[in-house]
Amino acid sequence: TLMGLSAIDNDNERFLGMVGMHGHYPASVGQDEADLIIAIGARFSDRATGDVSKYAKGARIIHMDIDRAEIDKNISSDLGIGGDLKEALTALIKAVQPARHPAWNARLDALRAIGEEQLEATLDPKELTPHSLIWEVARHTEADTPVVTDVGQHQMWTAQYYPFHKRRTFITSGGLGTMGFGMGAAIGAAQATGKKTVLFTGDGSFGMNLNELATAVSQNTPLVIVIMNNNVLGMVRQWQNLFFDKHYSQTTLNRQTDFVKLAEAFGARGLRIMNRQELGPVMAEAFAHTGPVVVDVAIDPDAFVLPMLPPGGSFDDIITEV
Structure with a gap:
């Protein structure tokens, strides 16, 4: 589960x-x-x-x-x-x-x-995808690195793609659906373990509790915050796309927030990834930094979390591609 x-x-x-x-x-x-x-x-x-x-x-x-x-x-x-x-x-x-x-x-x-064939199809060596992003992050972590998520598509992508090897290294709110959970949990995990901690979040979830960057900076918390930024509330938008005839309501944010400048304003390091070529070098820079780092990563708003079992469906109805 x-x-x-x-x-x-x-x-x-x-x-x-x-x-x-x-x-x-x-x-x-x-x-x-x-x-x-x-x-x-x-x-x-x-x-x-x-x-x-x-x-x-x-x-x-x-x-x-x-x-x-x-x-x-x-x-x-x-x-x-x-x-x-x-x-x-x-x-x-x-x-x-x-x-x-x-x-x-x-x-x-x-x-x-x-299943491995399906996963391989999402790991494009040339394109910046959620899978390629998560695997690049995993290259810089240890088996006992705490990995934290907020709530949304990024949470499910992390659950699907991140290679967990040691127990109690995955921290998520599960079925509670609490957007904004991630920042406090990640700071707590880093402080309690003394280990560099990874937070996977979305632009929607991060906006719920980004004020805690002040705490992370004041404590010099070893934290890498990876924002999967698709400028939408992705999970709900995915449902609207697949099951509600693309009637998008309250899910297209179109916010103008510059997360790099925001991080710098709080005193953290701010970095940005716009394409696959920037992924490796920028992530290496992020993990080399000792304090809190915010990495703003541009994600396709039409990237879906698949496979997906439709609500009320059975395993015969699994959606594996769109």
Whole structure:
């Protein structure tokens, strides 16, 4: 799930990616075709399941959670286990024998290959895309670098593309949808860990709490703020584009804010990236700086977060291209 990202190393051979509305293709289809799903501390929200009447119809479900109110709340389970997950998993492992499933693993490998092909299509070596931006940032980070997001398209792109390797390195507000969450969380993560911290944000979210740049500068916080600037409220605009006949309402900002000058006015370093050629050199400069840096990155307003499960849809309705 979105909230579970970084708990499993992305390089783990069994890692299929994130599930849900903007989940990775192999994770979504694998979940749909599974005959057993063990949900550990997850709540089966509609963003993760789609149409609950069609969710994983062929699967038996074991739902484990310390909060018993979560069990059977959204999806009926075949076995509900309430209690501490470490104790529950230890008991469950003792109760089963190891088994191999070569046919199923081959199916997952095939799905993973399709998913990797889809991801490769978004990693253009010549164009500045959200994927190429996130991968360039990842080149400058360590496995234990805290990565924070605000809310919106940038949040989902980070969840899809950033390679997490160590637990508790992904900090996001999840389903709460709190635009403006990122600045305070990123400052807190950097101060608590002493590590250079990355904040992925959008021009909409950053505008909600940019005043906290004053705090970051006064504390000389080691913070790289990456603004995916498409000059729109991208996630809502994506819905308006795909599901509301491009009736754009209150999502085209057309703000004239110069984030580089804004950063400098607060006493931070301000940098700008307008094309793919500038990406590498500017990011290297940003990570070489010791204090807070704001990097304003121009993103196509029509770049979409894909795959996407339509609201109320099932995994048969996954949108992989537009």
